[in-house]
Amino acid sequence: MNQSHIELRHLRLLQAVAEAGGLTAAAERLHLTQSAVSHQLKALEEALTLPLVERAARPVQLTAAGRRLLTLAHATLPEVDAALRDLAKLKDGDAGELRIAVECHTCYDWLMPAMDSYRDVWQGVDLDLLGGFQADPVGLLLEGRADLVITSETTPRPGIVYEPLFGFEMLALMPPAHALAKRKYLHPRDFSDETLITYPVPEDRLDLIRRVLHPAGIKPVRREAQLTVAILQLVASRRGLAALPAWAVAPYLERGYIAARPIGPHGLWGELYAAVREADTGRAYVADFIETVKRDSFARLPGIRPAIIAA
Amino acid sequence: MNQSHIELRHLRLLQAVAEAGGLTAAAERLHLTQSAVSHQLKALEEALTLPLVERAARPVQLTAAGRRLLTLAHATLPEVDAALRDLAKLKDGDAGELRIAVECHTCYDWLMPAMDSYRDVWQGVDLDLLGGFQADPVGLLLEGRADLVITSETTPRPGIVYEPLFGFEMLALMPPAHALAKRKYLHPRDFSDETLITYPVPEDRLDLIRRVLHPAGIKPVRREAQLTVAILQLVASRRGLAALPAWAVAPYLERGYIAARPIGPHGLWGELYAAVREADTGRAYVADFIETVKRDSFARLPGIRPAIIAA
DNA sequence: GCGTAACATGAAACAAACGAATATTTCTCA
């Protein structure tokens, strides 16, 4: 056989390219530059003397050879992950406690499935989800009442570290027949004559107000609703606009129940973090929870992108 | 999860260490220095912050973590090989003809099983074994009557390349009750009063005569036999001594039918090669046959060691 | 205890991977 010293790195690369649909997007996921990805892919193709990726198409297409290697990647990479997990268990034991607090209302959409797959491989870990809205969820970590907090704040606090999870796009929501639905994207001023329907949280927790409307000097009328479906129902019945993460509205978009548009030419992007006590960062069952969330989310959620800061 | 950038290289290393029973022996198989293996293993252990190999024992013992990673290696490395084979088939097609000539009588012992496993993965290749003793088997390659020759000669010929397969030890054979069986190893002079039982081939093809007895000025009486069992039978019935590769006599040794001793303090080692036409070296089905022979042989044969020259 | 075989280590050579800057290609939309 050709002494191709193919490595797992190459399989991870190909998988990222296939999933992301392009070299640049793959580079973001891998926390590499586009240049590095291009180099590495080319080197691999030259080592095999076989093209793997058809670059012309968008999203890029794998060749037959590329698909064969992707099959290999799908077979081997999860096994490698499982083995590394087992090693971590050998080292630190497989038991622990993980009490999770969540700041973001729509995060339950992906958190529940992620917890389910996590439970499959960390059966010794006692998973707990703290209910109710918390004024200062990160404070729970320091009080010892929670072990991990999903948040979009990163206010530095001694003894707390923030692990980036992913970036997500907030989409403006409107009835499909609304005049704004004809736009490619919305301007801040488009909100000035509309009621804004939100979860019942303070204004400074709403990215749309804090980062877009407030800087533009716009103070819309607000109306609050507890549940995502209630917000959507109000939007659909023309009581106002709302802004929610793309994943939270995807099923309703598909059915044409509402329309969604980016906010601003580049969209309004937020970032989610897992906050943990510094002392817990070394614990394998904690680190792997964060990895599970990321892996799971990228596989399932629309409208997310890799965290800007490297993990 | 720890962002362990574990790579296939590490798995290959661990597998080699486990199979070879030590770092130095593993290094030979991988065609690396002992130092490189030691460095690399240490780096892996430090990345995982887990010991993998218990160096004190001989042969070295894997720790629980090491065994877990070895399990991973056994699961993934064959899949990788299969994928690379499929890529080679995509590139060059999966059909071909491989007519094999064999110079060495006992080579059928390992060649048949190797051909069987080769056939499983190269079903489009027409495998043929040329029968009968050939005076000049490599000549068959140039005449186009064979495509691959198993030989221990490496006389340079234009258009022919010799791919090293492995080194093997020739053991001197005697009845278990023979006086020489008490020795740790035999000297050339031990053969001077004995009949030497060999296959019916010219003297210059017999390593024992050409490399040991002739230089020592010893010309033993020869007696020829066609079959391995016949040679063994003659030895067991005190008609003389013989010298055969370790793998050919292992089953008889186990049963105590005969005894075997090294020839000289370091043993008498020979080397086997696959000779192919230079034009065929690029053909995937040819290269993979050679790889299959090596893999299979190291897994099954006693008394062999990696080729001295790198492949 | 002495010698041997196997493993470890430090320094230097060598090779591979990566990133920054920039060029080229491809796509989109008017």
Add this chain to the structure above:
DNA sequence: TGAGAAATATTCGTTTGTTTCATGTTACGC
């Protein structure tokens, strides 16, 4: 069809990682 934007390729210098050489250390058998 041509301008601009987005994606990929390329060149070159830097960084990082791997291997070897030379030598040190350790374990073990006699």
